[in-house]
Amino acid sequence: xxxxxxxxxxxxxxxxxxxxxxxxxxxxxxxxxxxxxxxxxxxxxxxxxxxxxxxxxxxxxxxxxxxxxxxxxxxxxxxxxxxxxxxxxxxxxxxxxxxxxxxxxxxxxxxxxxxxxxxxxxxxxxxxxxxxxxxxxxxxxxxxxxxxxxxxxxxxxxxxxxxxxxxxxxxxxxxxxxxxxxxxxxxxxxxxxxxxxxxxxxxxxxxxxxxxxxxxxxxxxxxxxxxxxxxxxxxxxxxxxxxxxxxxxxxxxxxxxxxxxxxxxxxxxxxxxxxxxxxxxxxxxxxxxxxxxxxxxxxxxxxxxxxxxx
Amino acid sequence: xxxxxxxxxxxxxxxxxxxxxxxxxxxxxxxxxxxxxxxxxxxxxxxxxxxxxxxxxxxxxxxxxxxxxxxxxxxxxxxxxxxxxxxxxxxxxxxxxxxxxxxxxxxxxxxxxxxxxxxxxxxxxxxxxxxxxxxxxxxxxxxxxxxxxxxxxxxxxxxxxxxxxxxxxxxxxxxxxxxxxxxxxxxxxxxxxxxxxxxxxxxxxxxxxxxxxxxxxxxxxxxxxxxxxxxxxxxxxxxxxxxxxxxxxxxxxxxxxxxxxxxxxxxxxxxxxxxxxxxxxxxxxxxxxxxxxxxxxxxxxxxxxxxxxxxxxxxxxxxxxxxxxxxxxxxxxxxxxxxxxxxxxxxxxxxxxxxxxxxxxxxxxxxxxxxxxxxxxxxxxxxxxxxxxxxxxxxxxxxxxxxxxxxxxxxxxxxxxxxxxxxxxxxx
Numbered sequence: 001x002x003x004x005x006x007x008x009x010x011x012x013x014x015x016x017x018x019x020x021x022x023x024x025x026x027x028x029x030x031x032x033x034x035x036x037x038x039x040x041x042x043x044x045x046x047x048x049x050x051x052x053x054x055x056x057x058x059x060x061x062x063x064x065x066x067x068x069x070x071x072x073x074x075x076x077x078x079x080x081x082x083x084x085x086x087x088x089x090x091x092x093x094x095x096x097x098x099x100x101x102x103x104x105x106x107x108x109x110x111x112x113x114x115x116x117x118x119x120x121x122x123x124x125x126x127x128x129x130x131x132x133x134x135x136x137x138x139x140x141x142x143x144x145x146x147x148x149x150x151x152x153x154x155x156x157x158x159x160x161x162x163x164x165x166x167x168x169x170x171x172x173x174x175x176x177x178x179x180x181x182x183x184x185x186x187x188x189x190x191x192x193x194x195x196x197x198x199x200x201x202x203x204x205x206x207x208x209x210x211x212x213x214x215x216x217x218x219x220x221x222x223x224x225x226x227x228x229x230x231x232x233x234x235x236x237x238x239x240x241x242x243x244x245x246x247x248x249x250x251x252x253x254x255x256x257x258x259x260x261x262x263x264x265x266x267x268x269x270x271x272x273x274x275x276x277x278x279x280x281x282x283x284x285x286x287x288x289x290x291x292x293x294x295x296x297x298x299x300x301x302x303x304x305x306x307x308x309x310x
Numbered sequence: 311x312x313x314x315x316x317x318x319x320x321x322x323x324x325x326x327x328x329x330x331x332x333x334x335x336x337x338x339x340x341x342x343x344x345x346x347x348x349x350x351x352x353x354x355x356x357x358x359x360x361x362x363x364x365x366x367x368x369x370x371x372x373x374x375x376x377x378x379x380x381x382x383x384x385x386x387x388x389x390x391x392x393x394x395x396x397x398x399x400x401x402x403x404x405x406x407x408x409x410x411x412x413x414x415x416x417x418x419x420x421x422x423x424x425x426x427x428x429x430x431x432x433x434x435x436x437x438x439x440x441x442x443x444x445x446x447x448x449x450x451x452x453x454x455x456x457x458x459x460x461x462x463x464x465x466x467x468x469x470x471x472x473x474x475x476x477x478x479x480x481x482x483x484x485x486x487x488x489x490x491x492x493x494x495x496x497x498x499x500x501x502x503x504x505x506x507x508x509x510x511x512x513x514x515x516x517x518x519x520x521x522x523x524x525x526x527x528x529x530x531x532x533x534x535x536x537x538x539x540x541x542x543x544x545x546x547x548x549x550x551x552x553x554x555x556x557x558x559x560x561x562x563x564x565x566x567x568x569x570x571x572x573x574x575x576x577x578x579x580x581x582x583x584x585x586x587x588x589x590x591x592x593x594x595x596x597x598x599x600x601x602x603x604x605x606x607x608x609x610x611x612x613x614x615x616x617x618x619x620x621x622x623x624x625x626x627x628x629x630x631x632x633x634x635x636x637x638x639x640x641x642x643x644x645x646x647x648x649x650x651x652x653x654x655x656x657x658x659x660x661x662x663x664x665x666x667x668x669x670x671x672x673x674x675x676x677x678x679x680x681x682x683x684x685x686x687x688x689x690x691x692x693x694x695x696x697x698x699x700x701x702x703x704x705x706x707x708x709x710x711x712x713x714x715x716x717x718x719x720x721x722x723x724x725x726x727x728x729x730x731x732x733x734x735x736x737x738x
Contacts, residue, residue: 061387062408080730081703146566147573167512167566167715253701256512256711261703269702272380273695275408 055281065278072282082283084258085266088173092262093241095177100237101230103181104188109222111189112196122193126186133183137250140179141166144251166252169259176247176260183247184240188233195229196222231302238294242287263287336636338368339629341382342396342621343375347590348654355650359643366636376701379404382626386410391626393637398619399436400688400698402444407692411624413442423642432682433659437622439690445622446641448648449656452618452685453515453522454678455608456574456582456592459601461505465580470605474552477608481507481562484580493561500561508581509570510556510563514700516710518617518688519583522607523549525615525686532735536691539731546728547720550713552610558717566715575600583607586678589655593673604677607684618685621656657682696734705730 030037055072059065076082111121128136143150144165152162165175199222207217223230245264248254254261254269263283271280344352349372356370371392373381379401385391386408395411405411414437418424424446426434433447457470465484471477482492484507491498511519524546533540556563567573574582575595582588592602607616623641625634644651649663657678658664664679688698698706709727712718 060408061383062410084703145568147564147568164566164715167568169712169716249701253707254703255707256715257708258703266703269699272383273376273699273702275383275695 051281051284054278055285057278059277060275061277068278072279073286075279076283076286081258081261081266085261085263085283088259088261089242089244089263091173092177092180092244093238096180096241096244097234097237099177099181100185100188100241101233104185104233105192105226105230107185107189108192108196109218112193122189125189128183129186131183133246134250136179136183137247140175140182140247141251144175144179167256169256172252172256172260176244176251179247179251180241180244184237188237191229191233191236192226195226198229199225227302227305231298235295235298238298239291242291242294334365336366336633338366338394338633338637338640339371339392340368340394340396340640341371341378341392343378344372344396344654345374346587348587348656351651351654355644355647358647359640366640368640376699379695382410383408386626386628389628391628393626393629393633394641395624395626396448396621397445397624399445399447399622400619400690401694402437402622402624403439403690403692404694405624406439406444410627411444412627413444414446414625415443417446417625417638418443421638421642423645428660428662430659430661430664430682432685433620436620436687436690445624446645447659448621448623448645449651450618450620450659450682450685451585451587451656452616452678452681453519453583453585453607454616454681455605456584456588456602456674457605458574458577458580459603461577461580470603471608472606473608474610477610478560478562480581481556481560484508485560485562498561503561503564505577506564506573506579507562508556509573509579509583510553510565510567510714511570511583512567512711512715514698514707514710515570515584515617516553516714517698517706519553520546520549520710521688522615522617522686523552523610526609526611526613528612531689532691532731537735539728539735541724541728541731543721543724543728546724549611550709550720550724554713554717554720557714585655586657586675587655589674590653602674604674606677606681614681614684615686616681616684618682618687620659620687693734697731705734 054065056067056069057065058068058071107125111118111125131139144152146152146162146164146167149165151165155161155163164171166172203221203225204217207221212220243264244262245268248260248262249265249268252260254265264287267280267284267287269280270276270283340356342349342352352372353370356368360367371378375397379397382391382395382405391410395405397405402411414424418426429447430450433450437443437445437447455470461484462468462470462480465480467480467483471480482494484505485493485503486505487499488502488504489497489499493500510516527542527545527549529542529545529549530540532538557565564573564579570579570582570584571588571591573579575591575598589604592600596602606614609615623644625637629637645660648658648660649666649668652658652663652669652672652675657675658669663669669675688694691697695702695704697704700707705727708730709723712723713720
């Protein structure tokens with residue numbers, strides 16, 4: 001209920017209190033987000049805006065930056081490492097995003113059914129996500145070791161020859177992808193589980209009464225009702241996949257050759273290892289633009305989808 | 311109220327005490343990249359110094375070299391630095407160019423420990439850049455040949471190989487397939503090799519070895535003005551081809567190897583090219599029956615040359631100048647007590663240690679020390695990271711991995727790398 005003070009109630013102590021509360025209420029929420037806001041401005045927004053400026057300079061961090069206009073951006077066109085990092089990142093996104101969504105949805109559907117061991121299954125799938133990325137990287141470097149790794153030991157049981165995984169240009173990225181899927185699929189699954197539980201059971205009952213089979217129920221009830229969750233998962237997965245860094249940095253260092261070099265690693269390498277902060281910032285800006293573009297099209301597609309349903 | 315008074319009093323007392331103790335004890339920040347077992351040995355030395363010198367507390371910070379340098383640069387951009395920064399001789403130019411480290415000529419002029427005649431000449435000379443001395447030497451390291459004595463005896467090899475011919479013959483005898491056959495034997499099965507002759511690096515040590523072999527051919531990397539690649543492409547390719555053929559033609563080394571010391575200790579390979587820092591691991595493996603010895607890095611081509619590096623100490627420009635004297639005193643102490651550092655496997659550079667009886671008793675070191683005159687270091691240039699960094703897609707890493715892991719065409723890779731190097735160097 002909303003209390004609206006009006007002329008008739010003026011002088012009423014209850015109304016006066018309500019007015020006071022309202023004016024305070026407009027300030028109080030900001031107080032709650034203040035601690036976050038301070039850190040956000042100091043460590044996110046500030047550096048991001050600075051990065052925007054730095055990308056138009058030649059800056060070695062210990063010397064004053066020199067303004068060089070768009071030179072960093074035009075240099076990208078001639079840089080084979082940038083194009084390698086760009087195409088590797090896109091490849092990683094194109095493979096991991098569908099894999100992470102289809103697999104997590106399948107797992108969520110499976111573990112949403114009431115069956116024994118359901119909780120155990122959910123925990124098992126989610127558990128890897130709580131491990132730190134560097135630990136995951138080290139762990140999977142061992143699992144994927146060509147000569148002594150667990151993965152090849154299992155494959156050998158099925159008569160499959162040793163896969164070189166991280167020590168071959170042809171397979172290294174798949175090793176990283178496998179690691180990433182194992183590591184993060186649980187997070188998406190939890191989001192899908194929450195989405196599945198929000199679907200009213202009446203809809204399923206109605207569909208059954210109308211004679212829908214399992215596929216029909218999934219196609220015409222579950223999937224459309226899950227659309228907001230799917231959209232969220234898609235957004236998060238795309239953004240995270242574009243920013244892949246920790247796994248490749250720990251597992252392959254971007255190699256063999258340049259086969260697993262990603263955009264974020266290249267930003268780190270150019271900025272901090274090669275002291276070319278201007279160039280690194282310019283690449284970061286390109287990545288940012290790319291993410292904004294992808295998000296824009298996703299939101300548009302999502303809106304159209306909603307309109308289509310309505 | 312009383313509680314408040316007591317608390318306030320406590321705070322004031324603590325503050326006074328804190329100031330007093332800060333005045334009494336000088337804390338020195340000391341950064342180094344010894345993330346292996348050598349880190350524990352350095353910490354032990356630091357602890358000993360702290361115990362013997364109550365007025366000084368040395369605080370050793372260890373993380374891997376590359377992120378350590380990133381932190382060093384970031385700290386310097388904020389106007390601060392550790393009091394002592396350890397690095398490798400081939401890396402000083404980067405930091406000199408950025409204006410982050412001070413010359414040490416005045417320190418050396420006043421020091422009784424750091425005197426030119428007390429050191430192996432090579433170790434001393436490496437500390438100069440453009441004619442000025444910027445670092446104080448601590449140790450050196452070079453690649454050498456570890457070999458399994460039992461396997462050598464079993465194969466009837468009397469001495470460690472010293473040249474290409476001996477090396478290939480030893481490699482053939484030491485490589486064995488599941489049927490006990492050697493490469494070149496009728497029916498030898500390369501898909502079922504149970505023991506390889508030698509390791510083959512797939513990391514940055516691959517191009518370290520290449521650099522040694524290229525130097526054995528008398529090769530040069532950069533033009534005189536340092537602005538472009540001046541590789542002799544034929545010689546560069548020839549040096550790579552030797553390494554590549556050990557894997558793909560002679561089957562003497564495993565393809566896609568990841569842990570070289572482990573494979574040598576477990577008997578998967580009979581020889582190991584690596585640095586003296588592996589010595590402690592070899593000594594530890596003796597308990598499991600490893601019978602090992604060392605020999606100099608073989609001279610495959612025209613003249614002896616072996617890849618090497620070392621550790622040295624620098625004094626950062628942005629460090630607190632008030633603490634410089636204490637920092638120098640600590641480094642002098644480390645230099646004078648560097649015998650204890652040998653436990654890490656690194657090589658001594660002080661003549662008195664090299665000539666001492668205690669050193670002669672240490673196992674496996676002499677072959678490495680004998681090679682010091684032939685040690686070649688990667689060029690100390692401002693753009694070192696962009697060309698040689700080991701955890702980034704540098705021209706050297708890409709060239710090495712493509713050749714050793716992918717069996718790529720050596721001539722093509724060498725040319726690509728040379729073009730990339732020129733592209734990097736030509737930018738002012």
